[in-house]
Structure formats: structure tokens, C-alpha cells
Amino acid sequence: MNEVESVARRARAASVDLALATRATKDAALHAMADALEAATGSIREANAADVDAARAAGTPEAIIDRLRLDEDRVRGMADGLRDVAGLADPVGEVVRGSTLANGLELRQVRVPFGVVGIIYEARPNVTADAAGICLKSGNAVLLRGSSSALRSNTEIVRVLREAAEASGLPADVVQLVPGEGHDPAKALMRARGLVDVLIPRGGAGLIRSVVEESTVPVIETGVGNCHVYVDRDADLDQALAIVLNAKTHRPSVCNAAESLLVHADVADEFLPRVVTALQDAGVTVHGDDRFGALDGVVPATDEDWDREYLALDIAAAVVPDLDAALAHIRTHSSGHSEAIVTRSQQAARRFTAAVDAAAVLVNASTRFTDGGEFGFGAEIGISTQKLHARGPMGLPEMTSTKYVVTGEGHVR
Amino acid sequence: MNEVESVARRARAASVDLALATRATKDAALHAMADALEAATGSIREANAADVDAARAAGTPEAIIDRLRLDEDRVRGMADGLRDVAGLADPVGEVVRGSTLANGLELRQVRVPFGVVGIIYEARPNVTADAAGICLKSGNAVLLRGSSSALRSNTEIVRVLREAAEASGLPADVVQLVPGEGHDPAKALMRARGLVDVLIPRGGAGLIRSVVEESTVPVIETGVGNCHVYVDRDADLDQALAIVLNAKTHRPSVCNAAESLLVHADVADEFLPRVVTALQDAGVTVHGDDRFGALDGVVPATDEDWDREYLALDIAAAVVPDLDAALAHIRTHSSGHSEAIVTRSQQAARRFTAAVDAAAVLVNASTRFTDGGEFGFGAEIGISTQKLHARGPMGLPEMTSTKYVVTGEGHVR
Incomplete structure (x- = not known):
């Protein structure tokens, strides 16, 4: 079992508890995570400064360094983002359609979490908190694979988020970084069909193309816009x-x-x-x-x-x-x-x-x-440009699947 | 350009017209297809008899030969299935949600066809007519890849369906068989990302696994049930x-x-x-x-x-x-x-x-x-066991995507 499979299995175990968590528990965790991020501004900025120094030493263009950089405002922005997500309706449990069939069977189609969501993304470390918040609220354990240039920042952010989640009574493993260096961990994530339910690449066209080509896990393609x-x-x-x-x-x-x-x-x-x-x-x-x-x-x-x-x-x-x-x-x-x-x-x-x-x-x-915020969705994990599952801005409902609940009293065919 | 790419391009061109066809046009085509199938019972049974003879000569088990066989009842069943689909509501154009935003922009999420749907299936030739009918009604051009053992039956059924579609004013290429022998055509279909929007494998676990593993086209996994x-x-x-x-x-x-x-x-x-x-x-x-x-x-x-x-x-x-x-x-x-x-x-x-x-x-x-018919969907293309897009029995609405239509009067941010 490789390291990625191991975190994926832990995510799957955590997702079982998270799927059954009430909105109250999830919102409390989101607020705790927000408070913890603000309280940890110092250590997050320290980790981020190390990333920025390394990027600068490596001759990274200033525009990318700017996306990488976290100041006090951006840390507060991450925290406020989590609080915003706490304020949104819980998509889990929403009855999408329902009817009573001619034979008396009650049919309900109900929103449920996917289970485990993988996010592969580039530079910006604030995506770490945003994605974790949206996934948690929609009942999904998340596996985060950021860019190596933001590894110190992401590691510190995830440490803070996990502690806060656990203190709120959720398994820490609802939020995990995918460990390991180079491209192999991302590739292992793409092949973890059965352990990871959905993979969402966020970044440039090259990243998205490679995920679409190589993944056996279902992918939601985001964002290239001509x-x-x-x-x-x-x-x-x-x-x-x-x-x-x-x-x-x-x-x-x-x-x-x-x-x-x-x-x-x-x-x-x-x-x-x-x-x-x-x-x-x-x-x-x-x-x-x-x-x-x-x-x-x-x-x-x-x-x-x-x-x-x-x-x-x-x-x-x-x-x-x-x-x-x-x-x-x-x-x-x-x-x-x-x-x-x-x-x-x-x-x-x-x-x-x-x-x-x-x-x-x-x-x-x-x-x-064309934007989740403008459309009034409150939070957005990305903009889907594919036709399957979700198309356009993806809010919380788009981060769920459904299941049919069929209730009878001894019905047979 | 290989042969599969060529039929896929023709399907894509036909799908542009089909997407804009009214329900009246589509229903007329479905009825014409049903009538044409019944009128062609003789030639369809002749083609089918040749398939059955060849299967028997190859030592195919009787259970599979039974699935392959078309008698008068089964041809009438295919025709009636098409008429049933004509009687169902058109999913295209359904407004899934809509609102007026604070700035006055009108937002509508509307059902639209996927475009081109590929179906890879085994033995039963009646799937050919069923799938063609569901795809046509949901506004999708379809590429059908049946098993080689049913090739003569499928070829004759598709010939009849195409003629009837064309006589009703739709492009004949809304229904096509994927040509060619062996596994290469199915593989080419799985790699036709950008030309084919969705691939639905219908058949045994082995078929489904191979499609899921090899396809870069988004797949809807169907049907394995423990x-x-x-x-x-x-x-x-x-x-x-x-x-x-x-x-x-x-x-x-x-x-x-x-x-x-x-x-x-x-x-x-x-x-x-x-x-x-x-x-x-x-x-x-x-x-x-x-x-x-x-x-x-x-x-x-x-x-x-x-x-x-x-x-x-x-x-x-x-x-x-x-x-x-x-x-x-x-x-x-x-x-x-x-x-x-x-x-x-x-x-x-x-x-x-x-x-x-x-x-x-x-x-x-x-x-x-757990069945589209029992759930009252009227028609079913299969039962999805994946979490993305559709889960459970898939009826006509599950064969569509959506798009957002945003209407303003000079709105800028």
C-alpha cells in the first residue's frame, strides 16, 4: 500500500462519520477552523515566508509569488470564507424529488456527500482552506494536493484545520494533505478509483488536461475559458x-x-x-x-x-x-x-x-x-466546463451525489 | 482521421440540429421509427437469423442465443418502446432553477442535451432501438457499438431507424453504428474526447471495467449489483x-x-x-x-x-x-x-x-x-452505480446537461 492509498483509506474511514454529521456539528467545526486560522496567523505567515523565499531564490516570476504570498488580510480572508460557508444551507439531506408510486412505495431522491473528494491545485495556498471548508460542509472528506512551491504554507494550514476539526468532534482525517514529492502522488491520487470518488483539478490548462487524460477516478473539469x-x-x-x-x-x-x-x-x-x-x-x-x-x-x-x-x-x-x-x-x-x-x-x-x-x-x-458568488451560491469550488454532473459555477449542491430511499411495507414485485 | 473519428464528427454535426429540434419533430421521428421497425420485421428477422446461425455454429451458449434472438414480439416490443418514449415529456428546455439576482440579472439553469452519446453494449439487439430512442428524445446524437455477434441485426435496425429519422426531417446521422471489427473501434470511441460527450457501457463487469479504465471520455458506470x-x-x-x-x-x-x-x-x-x-x-x-x-x-x-x-x-x-x-x-x-x-x-x-x-x-x-420503469421514469438507459452526474435508474432527464442563461440590460461588474 503506497502512502497515497494510505491517506485515501483514512479519508474514506473519516468520510463515513462526516456523512452522518449534523449541520450544527459541521458549522461549529467551520467556525473553529476559522478562529484557529486567525489565531495561527503568525505560524502560517512564517511557513509562507519560507515558501516565498524559496520561490524567489528559484527565480519564480513576481506574479506567481504574489499569488503564493499570505499576509494578515489573506489569512483573515480564509477565515471569513470558512465562516461564510458555515452560514450556507446544508445540501446534505435535501430531497431533490419525491413521490408516492402507484403501488404505495414512497420514493425520495436525497442529496448525500460524494464521500472522498480529491483536489489538485496550483500556487495559491488560500485554496487549501477554501476547498477544505466547502468539502467539509458538503460532507466530503478532502484530499488536498497543492503545488510543491506552497508546501510549507499548506502543511501549516492543514495542521491548524485538522486540529480544529478534531476539537469539534469530527475526525481529523476529514482534511488531509496528500504527502510525497514529485508527480507520483498526484498520479496515485488519479488512480485511486474506489477510494476517491471525485477529482477536481484547479489550475492551468496543462494540469487539467493531464488529470483528464490519466485519471480513472471521475473528474470534474474546471475553468479554461476562451x-x-x-x-x-x-x-x-x-x-x-x-x-x-x-x-x-x-x-x-x-x-x-x-x-x-x-x-x-x-x-x-x-x-x-x-x-x-x-x-x-x-x-x-x-x-x-x-x-x-x-x-x-x-x-x-x-x-x-x-x-x-x-x-x-x-x-x-x-x-x-x-x-x-x-x-x-x-x-x-x-x-x-x-x-x-x-x-x-x-x-x-x-x-x-x-x-x-x-x-x-x-x-x-x-x-x-459567470461566477458562483455573482450567481448567489455563496461559495464556489470552481467553474465546470464539462457537461457531466455539474456545468458552470459549482456551489455546495454540486459537491453532492444523491441516493434513492424507497420505503414500503413488504412490497415485492 | 480514423473511421470512428469520422462517424463521431458526423454525429457532432447532426447533434447541432437535433439539439434545436422541437418535441413535436422528435416525437414524429420516434413514431416514424417505430412504424418503420414493424414494417421491416421481415428483413430484421432475416438479418437476426443469420446472427443466430453464426452464434450457434460458434458454440454460443443457449442463454446468450436467447438474448440475441428477435422474434415478431420482440420487434414489436422495440417499436412500442419507441412510442412510449415519444409519450414522455421532453427534458430539453426544462428550467431546473431560476431567480432574479439583486442586480436585476435574470438567471435560468436550463436542461440541454449532452450532444453526442456513445453506448457500448453486449448481445441484445433490442438495446439498439431502445438507446437510439432515449438519446433522440433527449436531443443527443448516438453512436452505438454493439457486440459483433449481433452485427447483422444491429446494422439492419440502424438502417431502418436512420431512414425513418431522415424522412421525419432530422439528420440521419443522429443514429449511427460505430463501424469496424475487433476492439479497436470501441477503444477509439473511448478516446474521442471532445467529439463524444458521454460514454455509457451496458453489459458485464468486464466490459464496464475496461471502459472505465481506458476512456478519456466521461463515463457513466452502470449496473453491477451485489x-x-x-x-x-x-x-x-x-x-x-x-x-x-x-x-x-x-x-x-x-x-x-x-x-x-x-x-x-x-x-x-x-x-x-x-x-x-x-x-x-x-x-x-x-x-x-x-x-x-x-x-x-x-x-x-x-x-x-x-x-x-x-x-x-x-x-x-x-x-x-x-x-x-x-x-x-x-x-x-x-x-x-x-x-x-x-x-x-x-x-x-x-x-x-x-x-x-x-x-x-x-x-x-x-x-x-430499483428500476426506471418501477420508479415511473417511463424509459431507462441503465442504472448508474457511480456518484457523479446520475445515480440509480437513469431516465430522460439524466441524459441531459444544463446551461445557465443570464439575461441583463447592459450589466457589467
């Missing part, structure tokens, strides 16, 4: 301008930022100069087709630009002859995350929302709204 | 006897048949002789632990018996000291399909339904009730 904004012939162009700017520049590094702009030919003469100037004023490089390319400062788009998730102040931009051409472009290049149309036409909005195959389709709204 | 009946201390023993007999003998070859019997020690003296006699009278071989073994004709159970899915007139049987021991036994040996308790105790029923981790937990009812 999001388009399509400005229709019938768009309110002021709205369109505001939405394009917001979708591209509000937070360029996240998956729901826009990466591609499509404009209907009929409004191109009027809209292109306005949008290009506004984007360029905001520091955005426009990678344009021939029509966009006629404007100053626009860089010619290559074939690859239509598929890129820049996560930066860049946008691919093209003029399309009509709505169907926009739909065809999106069908070819979409990553199935969020796609927006700006239009005053009911017919165009209806056609776009019906025909676009994505987790979220937005009408006259920025792609930035 | 189902237990636990007779509690507080059971009505007449009910218990009827339920055990029904669960074991009503149809031993299916996944929701009971394979293991657990009896509380307090009722063993009274119940064991009755249940063993009744089972033996019904032709069942009891593989018992020491307590059961003391009775005439009971075969000693080996370690393997507790994990076996006999699919035959055999049952593993043990006496347990208490409910917790029964729960522990089930936790160790359950395949997560259906687990039943017989008890008059509210407390025992509550504890059993909470603690048992399975697709269906039954109280005072036979495991045979």
Missing part, C-alpha cells in the same frame, strides 16, 4: 462597449474574462473605431482580422489567436457577416465556458442562447458574471 | 421471507436481484430454517456462513462469495450480531447498487438509510424495485 463577446447588428453600441471593456479588462487573469470579440458587419464601421480606441486606452492589445487590422495599432491575428486563453490584456477580434457566422465561429473555438451576445433583438437573443453550447450564455451582460 | 437484503431483529419475518424470495428469484439474471442475505442474530433461530427451506424450494443454492451452514443443503461460503454478483439462483448468507455489523459488511462488499433492510423499527430504518452508501436504499421492499 469566452467570446458577440456584438450583434441590433446591439446598443454603448452597452456593447461597456460590456466588452468590462469583460476584457475588469480582471484579465481569470477564466470568465473575454478573450475574443466578434462584431456584426453591419455595425463594424461605427463600432470598430470606438471599441479599438477604448480597448487600447485600457492597455489592451487587439489581435484583429483584416477589418480590425485596418485600424491603427491593431496586431494581425494568427490562426492560433482564435483559440487562445490569453489571461492578459490581449483580445482576438473579428468581423462576422451575420449571427450564424458568429455561432459557427463560437462552435469552432469556444471552450464551453461563457459566451455573450449584445443585442436588442429578441430573435437574435433567443437564437444565440439556444444554439450556443456553453456552461453560461449571457445576453447583454458581461462574461464576468 | 445487492444485500438485511433482516433486522425487528423485522416482520413473513415480510422478510417474501422480500428475500422476491429479490433473489423474481429475475435472478438482472443487476437489482439480491446476491447476499444478512440476518440479525436475535432472529436467526426462527428465520434461518424458514428462509433456507423457502430458497431451496425455489431452486436457490445457499452459500452460508457457519450459522447457515448448520442447515441441510447449505454450501459453505468462501471469502469470494461475499463479493459475488451471481446473476443466478445462488445467494451468500450470513448471520450478523447487530445492525452496525450489517452496515460494516455492506460497506465492505456492496457494489453501491441497491441495499434493503426489513424492519419495523423506525430507528433501525433511519440509521440504515442514512449510513448505507448506495444508489438505492430500500426499507421493507424488494431490491427489484
Whole structure:
């Protein structure tokens, strides 16, 4: 039995108790974990400083070091996140559907925890507390596999969380770090079918692809977003301008930022100069087709630009002859995350929302709204871009399975 | 591009149209397919006779030949099945949840088809029509990979279904057989991630395991059932006897048949002789632990018996000291399909339904009730024993994904 199997078996044992824990017990544990994190700010920052020093010595780019760094505010943010999760409704036990069958059998479909959830993630150590809180509230034991660059921070955070969970009467093993160096532990986690119920990779496209390829444990794919904004012939162009700017520049590094702009030919003469100037004023490089390319400062788009998730102040931009051409472009290049149309036409909005195959389709709204917080879910483990189980922002209910409870009085067939 | 990729691409193209088809169009196609199957009874039986002859020449066991055989009744059964599906509500377009957010954005989570569904199945050619009907109604193009022993039957059935679909205004490629010989085509289907959205294996444990191991396409695991009946201390023993007999003998070859019997020690003296006699009278071989073994004709159970899915007139049987021991036994040996308790105790029923981790937990009812038809779903593509996406009998809604439609009037963050 390898080390990963051993932690997975401990997680499975702990999950049996956790699945039966009441909301009151779970919420008390979440509050205890939050308080403990704040109380341990000193030791967490110390461990984190060691990670940051090592990363800097290894020549890690400053943007990644910034994600790695924990200050007092970020530790308090983790604690507040756990308290927020405590305030949310418990998904476990929710009756999803129920009926009495013709023969008198009572049928109930009830939400239950998955059991053991594995999370594989990169840099940010605050994911450690966020994921642990969401998993605990949804009744799942969690196996956390963060990046080696955050190992000291994650180890200290998990130590604090485990102590607090145990002090609240839950098994400490509801939260565990997956031990070991290199890629082998993550691979062992991906092959732990039967011990781990679901694996959620959070991070870059490369990480997600490798988990999807190698895992025999069911995977929920998250987050790659080549999001388009399509400005229709019938768009309110002021709205369109505001939405394009917001979708591209509000937070360029996240998956729901826009990466591609499509404009209907009929409004191109009027809209292109306005949008290009506004984007360029905001520091955005426009990678344009021939029509966009006629404007100053626009860089010619290559074939690859239509598929890129820049996560930066860049946008691919093209003029399309009509709505169907926009739909065809999106069908070819979409990553199935969020796609927006700006239009005053009911017919165009209806056609776009019906025909676009994505987790979220937005009408006259920025792609930035595809977010568990914005949707009112209160907590989010990630944004699923796959079609099985959960699609779009995943809150607590998406972290559960269901079971049927069938009650009779000696019923036989 | 291999042949499988080529049919998958055609399926994907067809799925775009099918996703937008109205219920009226889909139901008309289903009726046309049903009528066409009946009209083609002659050619279907001819193709089937060739399959049956070849199977017999190859020394195939009679039980499998029986599953392979299509007579007039079975062809009519396929046609009626398609008409039944036409009568069911269309899951596509159902609003699963909806709200207006604080900022005025309208949020709707709407059921949409997966897109392309692959089904890999064994012997029975009637699965070809059943699966095609359920997929078509749920808006999914289907790629069917049946067993080579049914190839002539399946080819003829699919030819008939495609012609009828096309005559109804749908693309013929909404229903396709995956061509090619040997295992390579099924493997290519399992690797067609991005072209195929979901793969559903239907068949024996070996088939399902190989799909789960090798597929990069998301899989819905179906059907292996090591189902237990636990007779509690507080059971009505007449009910218990009827339920055990029904669960074991009503149809031993299916996944929701009971394979293991657990009896509380307090009722063993009274119940064991009755249940063993009744089972033996019904032709069942009891593989018992020491307590059961003391009775005439009971075969000693080996370690393997507790994990076996006999699919035959055999049952593993043990006496347990208490409910917790029964729960522990089930936790160790359950395949997560259906687990039943017989008890008059509210407390025992509550504890059993909470603690048992399975697709269906039954109280005072036979495991045979875990079935889409019994649950009132009208049609069933299989019984999922995994926790992701769908668990238990899968009807039309389980054959869909969802998307969020977000409508604003120029909303930005």
C-alpha cells in the first residue's frame, strides 16, 4: 500500500462519520477552523515566508509569488470564507424529488456527500482552506494536493484545520494533505478509483488536461475559458462597449474574462473605431482580422489567436457577416465556458442562447458574471466546463451525489 | 482521421440540429421509427437469423442465443418502446432553477442535451432501438457499438431507424453504428474526447471495467449489483421471507436481484430454517456462513462469495450480531447498487438509510424495485452505480446537461 492509498483509506474511514454529521456539528467545526486560522496567523505567515523565499531564490516570476504570498488580510480572508460557508444551507439531506408510486412505495431522491473528494491545485495556498471548508460542509472528506512551491504554507494550514476539526468532534482525517514529492502522488491520487470518488483539478490548462487524460477516478473539469463577446447588428453600441471593456479588462487573469470579440458587419464601421480606441486606452492589445487590422495599432491575428486563453490584456477580434457566422465561429473555438451576445433583438437573443453550447450564455451582460458568488451560491469550488454532473459555477449542491430511499411495507414485485 | 473519428464528427454535426429540434419533430421521428421497425420485421428477422446461425455454429451458449434472438414480439416490443418514449415529456428546455439576482440579472439553469452519446453494449439487439430512442428524445446524437455477434441485426435496425429519422426531417446521422471489427473501434470511441460527450457501457463487469479504465471520455458506470437484503431483529419475518424470495428469484439474471442475505442474530433461530427451506424450494443454492451452514443443503461460503454478483439462483448468507455489523459488511462488499433492510423499527430504518452508501436504499421492499420503469421514469438507459452526474435508474432527464442563461440590460461588474 503506497502512502497515497494510505491517506485515501483514512479519508474514506473519516468520510463515513462526516456523512452522518449534523449541520450544527459541521458549522461549529467551520467556525473553529476559522478562529484557529486567525489565531495561527503568525505560524502560517512564517511557513509562507519560507515558501516565498524559496520561490524567489528559484527565480519564480513576481506574479506567481504574489499569488503564493499570505499576509494578515489573506489569512483573515480564509477565515471569513470558512465562516461564510458555515452560514450556507446544508445540501446534505435535501430531497431533490419525491413521490408516492402507484403501488404505495414512497420514493425520495436525497442529496448525500460524494464521500472522498480529491483536489489538485496550483500556487495559491488560500485554496487549501477554501476547498477544505466547502468539502467539509458538503460532507466530503478532502484530499488536498497543492503545488510543491506552497508546501510549507499548506502543511501549516492543514495542521491548524485538522486540529480544529478534531476539537469539534469530527475526525481529523476529514482534511488531509496528500504527502510525497514529485508527480507520483498526484498520479496515485488519479488512480485511486474506489477510494476517491471525485477529482477536481484547479489550475492551468496543462494540469487539467493531464488529470483528464490519466485519471480513472471521475473528474470534474474546471475553468479554461476562451469566452467570446458577440456584438450583434441590433446591439446598443454603448452597452456593447461597456460590456466588452468590462469583460476584457475588469480582471484579465481569470477564466470568465473575454478573450475574443466578434462584431456584426453591419455595425463594424461605427463600432470598430470606438471599441479599438477604448480597448487600447485600457492597455489592451487587439489581435484583429483584416477589418480590425485596418485600424491603427491593431496586431494581425494568427490562426492560433482564435483559440487562445490569453489571461492578459490581449483580445482576438473579428468581423462576422451575420449571427450564424458568429455561432459557427463560437462552435469552432469556444471552450464551453461563457459566451455573450449584445443585442436588442429578441430573435437574435433567443437564437444565440439556444444554439450556443456553453456552461453560461449571457445576453447583454458581461462574461464576468459567470461566477458562483455573482450567481448567489455563496461559495464556489470552481467553474465546470464539462457537461457531466455539474456545468458552470459549482456551489455546495454540486459537491453532492444523491441516493434513492424507497420505503414500503413488504412490497415485492 | 480514423473511421470512428469520422462517424463521431458526423454525429457532432447532426447533434447541432437535433439539439434545436422541437418535441413535436422528435416525437414524429420516434413514431416514424417505430412504424418503420414493424414494417421491416421481415428483413430484421432475416438479418437476426443469420446472427443466430453464426452464434450457434460458434458454440454460443443457449442463454446468450436467447438474448440475441428477435422474434415478431420482440420487434414489436422495440417499436412500442419507441412510442412510449415519444409519450414522455421532453427534458430539453426544462428550467431546473431560476431567480432574479439583486442586480436585476435574470438567471435560468436550463436542461440541454449532452450532444453526442456513445453506448457500448453486449448481445441484445433490442438495446439498439431502445438507446437510439432515449438519446433522440433527449436531443443527443448516438453512436452505438454493439457486440459483433449481433452485427447483422444491429446494422439492419440502424438502417431502418436512420431512414425513418431522415424522412421525419432530422439528420440521419443522429443514429449511427460505430463501424469496424475487433476492439479497436470501441477503444477509439473511448478516446474521442471532445467529439463524444458521454460514454455509457451496458453489459458485464468486464466490459464496464475496461471502459472505465481506458476512456478519456466521461463515463457513466452502470449496473453491477451485489445487492444485500438485511433482516433486522425487528423485522416482520413473513415480510422478510417474501422480500428475500422476491429479490433473489423474481429475475435472478438482472443487476437489482439480491446476491447476499444478512440476518440479525436475535432472529436467526426462527428465520434461518424458514428462509433456507423457502430458497431451496425455489431452486436457490445457499452459500452460508457457519450459522447457515448448520442447515441441510447449505454450501459453505468462501471469502469470494461475499463479493459475488451471481446473476443466478445462488445467494451468500450470513448471520450478523447487530445492525452496525450489517452496515460494516455492506460497506465492505456492496457494489453501491441497491441495499434493503426489513424492519419495523423506525430507528433501525433511519440509521440504515442514512449510513448505507448506495444508489438505492430500500426499507421493507424488494431490491427489484430499483428500476426506471418501477420508479415511473417511463424509459431507462441503465442504472448508474457511480456518484457523479446520475445515480440509480437513469431516465430522460439524466441524459441531459444544463446551461445557465443570464439575461441583463447592459450589466457589467
